[in-house]
Structures are given as C-alpha cells and as structure tokens.
Amino acid sequence: MAIIIEKLGGNNRQVKHYRFAQPSVSIGRGYDNDIRLDDPYVGAEHAVIEQDTEGRIYIRDSQSLNGIHVNGKQQQQAELSKDDVVVLGKTRLRIFDSAEQVEPALRLSVIESRLTILSHWRFTLLLAFVYALALTYQTYLHTFVEFDVGKMLPRLVSELLILSVWPLLFGLLSRLQKQDARLASQYSILLLVVLVGMGLSLVSQWLKFNFAQFAAWNGVELTVMGVLFFSLLWLTLLIAFHQPTYRRNRIALGCTFLLIACLMGWQEIKQADFSPRPNYQFVLLPYSYAINDGVSTEAFVEGLASTYQKTAASRSKD
Amino acid sequence: MLISLLGSVASMPLLAEENAKDVFGHYQPALFQIRMIEVESGNKSSIGSGFQVSADGLIVTNYHVISDSVFYREKYRIEYLTHTGETGPLTLQHIDVVNDLALVRRESDGTEFFPLAANLPAQGDNIFSLGNPHDLGMIVVPGTYNGLKKSSFNQKIHFTGSINPGMSGGPTVNASGQVVGVNVATAGNQIGFLVPLAPLQALVKRAQDRLPDSFLDEIQRQLIVNQERLLSPFIQAPWPMASLGQAKVAGEVVDFLPCWGDSNANDKNARYLTVQKRCRLDEEIFLNQRLRTGTLELEYEWLTSNKLSSTAFYNLYEQGMQSAGPGNNAGKENITNYQCQQQRVTNAQSMKLRFVFCTRAYKDFDQLFDVLILGASYGQAQQGLISHFTLAGVTQQMSQAFTHRFVEAMAWQ
Numbered sequence: 001m002a003i004i005i006e007k008l009g010g011n012n013r014q015v016k017h018y019r020f021a022q023p024s025v026s027i028g029r030g031y032d033n034d035i036r037l038d039d040p041y042v043g044a045e046h047a048v049i050e051q052d053t054e055g056r057i058y059i060r061d062s063q064s065l066n067g068i069h070v071n072g073k074q075q076q077q078a079e080l081s082k083d084d085v086v087v088l089g090k091t092r093l094r095i096f097d098s099a100e101q102v103e104p105a106l107r108l109s110v111i112e113s114r115l116t117i118l119s120h121w122r123f124t125l126l127l128a129f130v131y132a133l134a135l136t137y138q139t140y141l142h143t144f145v146e147f148d149v150g151k152m153l154p155r156l157v158s159e160l161l162i163l164s165v166w167p168l169l170f171g172l173l174s175r176l177q178k179q180d181a182r183l184a185s186q187y188s189i190l191l192l193v194v195l196v197g198m199g200l201s202l203v204s205q206w207l208k209f210n211f212a213q214f215a216a217w218n219g220v221e222l223t224v225m226g227v228l229f230f231s232l233l234w235l236t237l238l239i240a241f242h243q244p245t246y247r248r249n250r251i252a253l254g255c256t257f258l259l260i261a262c263l264m265g266w267q268e269i270k271q272a273d274f275s276p277r278p279n280y281q282f283v284l285l286p287y288s289y290a291i292n293d294g295v296s297t298e299a300f301v302e303g304l305a306s307t308y309q310k311t312a313a314s315r316s317k318d
Numbered sequence: 319m320l321i322s323l324l325g326s327v328a329s330m331p332l333l334a335e336e337n338a339k340d341v342f343g344h345y346q347p348a349l350f351q352i353r354m355i356e357v358e359s360g361n362k363s364s365i366g367s368g369f370q371v372s373a374d375g376l377i378v379t380n381y382h383v384i385s386d387s388v389f390y391r392e393k394y395r396i397e398y399l400t401h402t403g404e405t406g407p408l409t410l411q412h413i414d415v416v417n418d419l420a421l422v423r424r425e426s427d428g429t430e431f432f433p434l435a436a437n438l439p440a441q442g443d444n445i446f447s448l449g450n451p452h453d454l455g456m457i458v459v460p461g462t463y464n465g466l467k468k469s470s471f472n473q474k475i476h477f478t479g480s481i482n483p484g485m486s487g488g489p490t491v492n493a494s495g496q497v498v499g500v501n502v503a504t505a506g507n508q509i510g511f512l513v514p515l516a517p518l519q520a521l522v523k524r525a526q527d528r529l530p531d532s533f534l535d536e537i538q539r540q541l542i543v544n545q546e547r548l549l550s551p552f553i554q555a556p557w558p559m560a561s562l563g564q565a566k567v568a569g570e571v572v573d574f575l576p577c578w579g580d581s582n583a584n585d586k587n588a589r590y591l592t593v594q595k596r597c598r599l600d601e602e603i604f605l606n607q608r609l610r611t612g613t614l615e616l617e618y619e620w621l622t623s624n625k626l627s628s629t630a631f632y633n634l635y636e637q638g639m640q641s642a643g644p645g646n647n648a649g650k651e652n653i654t655n656y657q658c659q660q661q662r663v664t665n666a667q668s669m670k671l672r673f674v675f676c677t678r679a680y681k682d683f684d685q686l687f688d689v690l691i692l693g694a695s696y697g698q699a700q701q702g703l704i705s706h707f708t709l710a711g712v713t714q715q716m717s718q719a720f721t722h723r724f725v726e727a728m729a730w731q
Contacts, residue, residue: 141630145587209672212660271655276648278656278676278690282639286628287670287697294662294670297725301718303661304675308687308714311657311679 002098003051005035007091013178019098025049027088028062041066041089055097059086106244115239118188127191132156134198166190166236174240185239193232200224208283210291218267222260230256342448342458345369345495347430351399351450352379352408352422352487354386358393367449367456367488367501368398368422370431371522375424378518379487380502381413382604384420388413388533389606389682398424401456412524415537415603416472416544416612417517418502420487421525432489434522435496438475438515439463445492447477447501447510449485459485463498466514471548471574472601474511475499481510537605538683541711544603544612549712553719557727563593563620565695565703566729575599575614590623590634598645603711608649611686611711615645616724622701635694635702642676642692645708653688654679662696667729670697671705675721680711689717691724703728 003025007016018035025034030044037046043064051057060077061068069087070078080086082096117123135156140147167186175181204221207214234252237243271279295303348370353362366383370376377398387394387410396408408422439445440463447459461479477490481504490499490512499512530536551572560569570577577597582588596617603612619638623631658676665671673693680686690708707724709717 141627142633144589144626144630144634146589210662212662274650275655277641277643278658278674278678280642280658280660280674280676282636282660282672282674282692282694284632284636284639284672284694284696286632286699290662290670290696292662293664294672295664297663297665297722300661300663300673300725301722304659304677304718304721305714307657307659307675307677308679311654311677311687312684314654314657315679315681315684 001051001055003049003057004096004098004100005049006094008085008094009092012085012092012094014094023051026062027093028064037088037091039089039091042091046088049095051097055099057095057097059095064088106242109238109245111235112238115185115235118185118192119182121184124184124188124191127188127195128160131191131195132160134195135159138198163190163194170236170240177241179240179242182239186236189232189235189239193228197228200228205283206285206289208281209285209289212283222263225263226256226260229259340495342446342456345430345432345448345491346401346456347428348432349401349448349456349488350377351453351456352377352383353397353399354384354394355397356393357395362397363394365450365453365484366486367484369448369487369489369497370424370428371434371497372431372525373429375426375428376411376431376522376525377408377422377424378489378500378521379420379422380500380513381415381418381420383487384410384422385604385606388537396422400428410533411529412521412527413533413536413540414517414521415540415605417513417521418604419500419513419517419521421521432491432495432497434519435492435498435515438466439492439498441465443492445477445490445498447479447481447485447488447490447512449481449488449501451482451484453484461490461508461510467511469574469576470601471599472544473514474502474601475514477510477512478508479510480504480508534682538685541603541611541683541686542713545712545716548599548612548614549709549716549720552723553716557723559727559729561731562595562618562703563591563622564701564731565618565620566731567595567618567703567705568616568724568727575616577616589625590621590631592619592621594619602646606652608647609652610646610648611680611688613645613708613710615706615708617704617706619704620701621704624700628699631700631702632696635704638704639674639692639694642674642690642706644678644688644690644710646688646710648678648688652681654681656690663725665725665728667726668697669695669703669728669730671695671725671728673725677717683711685713686711687714687717688712689721691721693725693728695728695730698730 003020005018006014009015026048027033027035027037028044028046029037029042045062046064047062047068048060049057057080058077059068059080066089067074070084080095082100086093086095136152139152167183167190170186171181171183230252233255234248237248237251350368352366352368354364356363366379368377368379371378384396387396397405398408399405406424406426408424411421411423413420443463444460445463447461450456459479461477464476464478467474467476481501485501488501489497490501492498499514500518502513503511557571558569559566575597577595579595581593599614602610605611621635656676656678658674660674662672671693673691675691677687677689688710689712693705695703705728709720
C-alpha cells in the first residue's frame with residue numbers, strides 16, 4: 001500500500017511518476033514539500049494528500065490562493081479514485097493507491113520481430129535505389145526521342161519527395177505520441193509497397209492484353225488495390241503506434257473500405273455521365289506476350305452482337 | 319459582307335441585272351421567310367427561307383430549318399412570313415433528310431409559285447439565289463452555276479456566289495425564273511452548295527402521298543436506305559488493297575471517299591517513322607442541332623522504328639490507341655454512351671490484330687447505331703499498323719458486315 005502520484009501532460013499522458021510509502025504527502029511550491037511543483041500558480045503549501053488504513057486516499061486544500069479542482073470542480077477536501085484528475089494551479093495530477101491493477105501487456109506482433117531488417121537505413125537506401133532504377137527504366141521505355149538521364153534527376157527527386165509525405169506524416173504522429181519516429185522502417189515499407197504495386201501493374205497489363213473480355217477485371221483490380229493499401233496502412237500503424245492488434249485491424253480495414261467505396265463511387269459517377277467519347281483502356285504488347293492467336297474474323301464479328309445488345313438496352317434506361 | 323455583295327452585283331453584266339430585278343419582282347409573293355416559333359415564348363427561335371412550288375400552297379424549304387419541329391413537336395411550330403409582313407401557320411408534309419429538304423403547306427389563297435426547271439443549266443450560266451440572310455429582308459444574289467460537286471456521294475450543285483445563314487431553303491433560279499436548286503450550305507468565300515433538281519422534283523411529286531404517321535420513323539427509313547446505298551459497295555465484295563509502308567490496307571473502294579496522306583519523314587528528332595492515310599466522307603446528314611449522322615471515316619497508320627527497343631516501340635504504339643472518338647456530333651438527348659469490347663483476332667491474311675470495338679445507340683431510332691473500331695497489329699516486333707473506322711447511323715447488320723470486310727482488308731507485304 002502506497003500513494004502513487006502521476007504528473008500529467010496534455011492528453012492526460014503521464015510525464016512524471018512518484019511513489020510514497022508514508023500515509024501523508026504534502027504538495028506545494030515551497031522547498032519543504034514532499035513534491036515540489038514549479039508552477040507559479042501553486043502556493044508554497046498548497047495541499048496535503050493522506051491515506052487511511054483501508055487504503056482510501058483524500059486530498060485537502062491547505063488554504064491555497066487558487067484552490068484544488070477535482071474533475072473541474074473546486075473542492076476543499078475530496079476522496080480520490082484512479083480516474084479523477086486533480087488540478088493545482090495549472091498542474092494536472094492523478095493520485096491513486098499502488099494496489100491498482102495495470103492493463104495486461106500487449107503481445108508483441110510476430111511480424112514486428114521480422115521487420116527489423118526494415119529499420120536499417122542501408123536497406124532503405126537500397127530500396128530507394130531500386131525504385132529510382134525502376135522509374136528511370138520505365139521512363140526510358142516511354143521516351144521516343146533522345147533519352148536524357150540529366151532530365152530524369154529532377155523527376156526522381158520530386159517523386160521521392162511526394163512519396164516522403166506518407167512516412168514523414170506518420171513519423172511526426174508517432175513523435176507527438178512520445179515514441180520513436182522510426183523513419184527508416186516507414187520509408188522501407190512504403191518503398192516496398194510501391195515496388196510491389198509496380199510489379200502488379202505489369203502483371204495486370206499482361207492479363208488485360210490477353211483476357212480483355214473478362215468482365216470482372218475492375219473488381220479484381222479494386223480488390224488487389226485494397227489489399228495493397230491495407231498492408232501498407234497496417235504495417236505503417238504497427239511501426240508508428242503502440243496499439244492492440246484488434247484496434248490496428250479495425251483502423252486499417254475501415255480506411256481501406258472507405259478508399260474502395262470512394263473509388264467505386266467515383267467510377268459509378270463517371271459511368272453514369274454522358275460522354276461523347278468511348279471509355280476504354282487499350283493495352284498492347286508484342287506477340288511474345290500473347291498466350292494464343294485470338295479468334296477468327298468470323299468469330300470476332302459474331303461476338304460483337306453482345307455489345308450491340310448492351311448499348312441497345314441502355315436506350316431505355318434514361 | 320454588304321460591300322462585297324454590292325461589288326459583285328455591280329460587276330455583273332447588264333442583262334443579269336435586268337433578269338435579277340425581273341425575277342425578284344415577279345416571284346416575291348412566292349418567297350417566304352420560314353420561322354420556327356418557340357411555343358412558350360411565342361417568339362421565333364430560328365429562321366430560314368422557303369418558296370412556293372404549287373398553286374395550292376406547297377412550300378419547299380430545308381429540312382434543317384424545320385428540324386426542331388420534328389424532334390420537339392410540343393415545343394415548336396412552323397410559321398411563314400410573306401414579303402408584305404403577313405404570317406400564318408405551316409404544316410409539315412414530307413421530308414427528305416438525306417438531301418436536307420422539307421415540304422410544308424400553307425392554307426392560303428396566294429397562287430403565285432415558282433416553276434421547276436426541266437433540266438440543270440449549262441456550266442457557267444448565270445443563276446440567282448434568293449433568300450433572307452440574317453433576317454435582313456429578301457435579297458437576290460447573282461452567281462454562276464458550276465456543275466455538280468465532284469466525287470460526292472449525295473450530289474450537290476456548286477454555286478459560285480454568297481449563300482449566308484438565313485438563306486437556307488430559298489430557291490436558286492435560272493434566268494427564266496425556273497428553280498434549279500435549293501440553297502443549303504456554304505463553304506466560305508463565294509462557294510455555295512445547292513440541292514439539285516432531281517431530289518427536289520422527287521419531293522414535290524410525293525405531295526400526293528399520304529402523310530407519314532411518324533416523321534421519326536420516316537427519318538429512320540430514309541437513313542437506312544441511304545446507308546445501304548453508301549455501304550453496299552463496301553459490303554458486296556472484298557476491298558481492293560493498296561500499300562502503306564510495309565503493310566497493305568484498303569485501297570479505293572468507292573470514288574466518293576477522298577483520302578489524304580501524311581508522314582513524319584521530315585522530323586529529324588523522331589526515332590520512329592509513321593505514315594498515315596485518312597479517308598473521310600466530306601458530307602454529313604443533319605438531324606437536329608445536336609445530332610449529325612451519315613459520316614464514314616477510314617484511317618490507317620503504319621509505324622516502324624529501328625532505333626527503339628521492341629518494348630519502347632510498343633509503348634509508343636500503345637499511346638496511339640487511346641483516343642478514338644466519334645466522327646459525328648451527338649448529344650446526351652439523342653444518343654447513349656458507348657459500350658466497348660476488346661478482342662484479339664487473326665485474320666485470313668494471318669495478320670495478328672487486337673481490336674477495341676465500340677458502339678452507341680440512337681435513342682429516337684431503334685435500329686440505328688454509331689460504330690467505331692480501333693485496331694493494332696501485334697505480330698511484328700518493330701512495326702505496327704493502326705487501323706480505324708467510324709460509321710454513323712447504321713444498322714447492326716450493315717455495320718457487322720462492314721467490320722468483317724474491314725478486318726479482312728489488312729495484310730503484311
């Protein structure tokens with residue numbers, strides 16, 4: 001049995017912690033107190049905290065100028081429990097018995113221990129280099145005049161700066177929570193996801209080239225995008241904050257659904273709008289990427305009937 | 319405009335001036351301004367000209383002058399205005415959308431009318447276009463008959479003289495005051511176009527026929543007949559082939575489809591060569607303010623490069639495939655959105671092609687579609703052929719048959 005006094009910062013997070021085995025503790029700005037608060041609004045002898053034999057804790061005002069506020073209410077004397085916030089001058093305290101239970105420990109995520117490699121700056125730089133190479137090569141393949149590497153540099157820098165928004169934002173948020181920013185890990189995860197995304201888009205090009213007729217492409221694409229975004233957000237949260245797994249799952253899932261819903265809504269709006277131009281995406285790859293020769297002219301022309309039917313059906317819709 | 323008009327009148331021979339005066343004076347009671355009246359406001363929303371062709375009140379004008387009353391029957395009515403300022407209602411009798419003509423009737427006692435000429439004039443003859451440009455009052459514009467427009471599908475008279483907005487639907491007469499054509503369009507500086515005698519005579523002859531039950535159905539019928547005439551040369555036989563770079567594409571199937579060529583051979587910076595051939599029917603059928611149809615476009619582009627890698631070349635090639643658009647104007651009220659499908663095809667010439675095919679349906683006409691196709695060959699690493707056509711206002715059956723010929727009319731040399 002002992003008196004625990006926590007000094008609180010904004011957000012009610014603990015900034016300092018005291019433990020007293022004696023039954024009475026004095027608080028004030030004077031040098032004689034058990035706890036000395038360096039707060040000009042606190043009196044020299046401001047308050048006394050006492051614990052009785054059954055463990056109950058009381059606070060008593062020592063006729064201070066600004067008094068004691070318990071949960072926002074001025075009190076001469078009050079019994080305190082763990083949830084009460086006591087304010088002396090401008091200092092916020094929480095006072096309770098040491099017998100109070102702490103919350104059970106969070107289980108360390110298995111993934112977290114495997115992510116240690118991400119926290120090495122050397123690994124991050126390697127990823128950034130791979131990303132820069134991939135981007136340069138892609139640009140080279142889309143340049144149809146003389147390719148100038150010098151012109152590529154500003155583009156690379158700006159792309160990396162744009163990408164930096166995500167890790168810097170979460171780094172800042174975790175600093176605000178008094179935790180490490182762990183920027184190397186944040187950068188590594190983002191770059192990994194971006195590289196995986198680039199790889200997947202190549203796969204999707206191949207699929208669209210060969211199986212353009214498959215009607216559910218849009219759904220597949222959205223699902224894959226959702227999974228990718230979920231992974232990114234989940235891992236980012238894991239690194240940025242200390243939070244229970246169920247909470248992280250919920251936040252990541254919620255944000256992913258929101259994103260997918262926005263994308264789907266946007267597509268719906270675009271489709272419902274009248275457009276005098278056709279809306280299609282044409283993927284073209286050399287013959288070596290084709291899985292077969294496609295259909296004959298006769299089969300192609302016959303197959304067009306379904307598109308006539310679809311458009312004829314949309315006559316009556318609006 | 320006024321100055322140039324006076325100038326041209328002054329430079330005409332004396333005889334022509336005399337004739338113009340006579341013709342104008344004599345037939346003025348048979349000339350009308352045709353006005354579309356917006357029912358709600360009671361004011362005119364557009365104007366054109368028209369002329370009487372029979373003693374019992376038949377008046378000829380352009381279809382495009384009265385098109386609003388066909389598509390929006392509740393919203394508009396047709397009225398005439400005589401040279402003395404009298405107005406009265408007109409009822410629509412018959413239309414010819416392909417030649418842009420309409421026959422209307424007025425219930426009135428005016429018996430003055432223009433006789434139709436028996437034959438077209440000789441090239442170089444003086445003829446006179448009558449009408450009411452920009453609502454300025456009836457005028458007469460002397461000009462020269464310059465024959466039928468060369469290699470056109472639906473023939474028009476080439477008139478050297480100014481035809482201005484508002485003169486549409488007015489008659490063009492020869493020196494004896496007989497109608498030889500109907501003012502319809504201008505191609506700018508002193509080049510005007512007239513609907514020739516034949517369709518005009520055919521329309522006037524139809525005055526005895528029963529009125530169509532529905533003008534929209536009638537339009538659809540006329541469009542289908544016109545499209546059959548236009549497309550049957552393309553559908554009946556395989557197309558002659560002509561070379562474009564290393565590829566072979568459609569040659570001249572019909573003489574009324576003018577083609578233009580281009581290439582980037584003089585571009586020193588380009589690391590590829592592109593050669594293009596574009597053919598376009600240079601006439602279209604006006605249905606209403608926001609809807610044109612009857613167009614036909616046929617385009618090919620051959621690309622090659624020995625400086626780009628195969629992947630880069632295909633990226634370049636792919637960029638050329640993203641922006642297909644329709645050949646005709648159409649608005650939301652008249653047409654649906656495009657629906658597309660994509661397919662890889664190997665044609666009988668073993669050319670490997672990938673196509674996107676898109677079509678949209680006309681809301682007012684249950685058998686008509688606009689169709690476009692865009693294709694790319696993908697069998698060769700360093701060269702490619704982009705092929706494209708658009709058809710407007712066609713039936714499914716005709717456009718599918720056309721597509722079949724189009725796909726087959728491509729090969730490597």
